[in-house]
């Protein structure tokens with residue numbers, strides 16, 4: 001028993017994340033309309049083209065369709081017109097004939113297009129400068145963008161403007177997507193009150209993690225359900241979590257081992273099964289994760305703003321990705337330190353930093369000198385987290401570090 005319990009403590013970041021990810025899978029797919037409300041939704045089925053695009057050989061220019069490879073001698077006789085949406089209905093022009101074409105219009109079979117700048121028209125006679133065109137010049141051939149039955153988007157692709165454009169050009173107006181996870185957010189602490197609360201005293205602290213997490217959850221595709229902050233009371237914590245209709249409950253604060261850190265003990269009464277107790281992480285060591293008997297998952301974040309938000313980036317973001325069927329891979333970028341850094345301790349350290357690009361094309365990371373985990377102002381100025389693995393030596397300015405870019409507007 002002792003061994004089992006202690007194995008959930010002080011877990012390396014990767015192992016903690018793997019344990020959390022093992023506990024989530026996407027819900028049953030739902031059909032949605034592929035309009036702007038689909039932004040950020042994740043495909044649960046591949047999108048296949050139902051026809052070729054373009055569906056016909058189309059002109060790339062305004063000009064004249066002429067039989068490809070033919071000769072034009074003194075000029076060609078104009079026999080018709082093909083405009084976008086109003087294709088030429090006659091048989092393809094023969095040698096000596098031409099059809100007026102416009103951009104996006106169907107090009108008669110076997111024809112190339114000569115741009116109008118090279119043409120002089122008199123009545124129904126058109127003369128051209130230069131040599132006759134090679135086969136299919138200025139023609140966008142049928143299927144040149146994509147072919148019927150081609151898989152255009154795989155399952156697991158998040159929808160953005162360009163992917164929606166691709167699905168629309170393939171003729172799709174609806175698709176199956178994974179449901180958004182519902183995430184209840186519960187701030188805890190005797191001292192915590194909502195910003196704007198009347199008569200807040202100097203002994204009280206405004207809830208800043210609650211609004212930050214609601215926003216991050218929205219950005220990451222979840223449906224945030226903000227609950228009213230509760231005091232350090234087992235009964236209040238229990239009641240709030242019991243009433244939360246959610247797939248995941250995120251608690252803030254009360255995560256550590258102090259006398260007033262009551263979230264885990266309170267939820268133990270509900271039958272919480274822990275799979276992560278503490279993490280070898282700085283800041284964010286007290287972060288924990290577990291499952292309630294009714295299947296709801298619970299992520300416990302520490303109350304200090306930087307601790308909670310670092311843990312959210314490292315764990316909540318991949319969790320919400322996996323919940324929606326997206327690969328929760330954790331791509332890090334690289335940057336050069338603007339200033340030297342001290343050696344790290346026994347925990348993996350994620351430091352708030354600001355990136356800037358340099359004239360030589362490299363990216364510089366300026367790590368903020370004060371990394372205290374209570375500082376909201378430092379987090380608000382940061383646009384990246386620099387990762388320092390546990391037990392790494394001091395680094396000189398100019399050395400390369402791994403960075404996680406934060407999505408800032």
Ligand code: AMP
Pocket residue numbers: 187188189191192205206207208209210252253254255256301302303304305
């Ligand atoms: P705790 O994790 O409950 O020990 O809280 C650690 C620190 O974070 C304390 O100074 C709290 O006042 C602060 N804190 C806890 N919850 C929040 C919150 N929701 N927003 C801002 N600060 C908080």
Ligand code: MG
Pocket residue numbers: 188189190253254260303
């Ligand atoms: Mg507290």
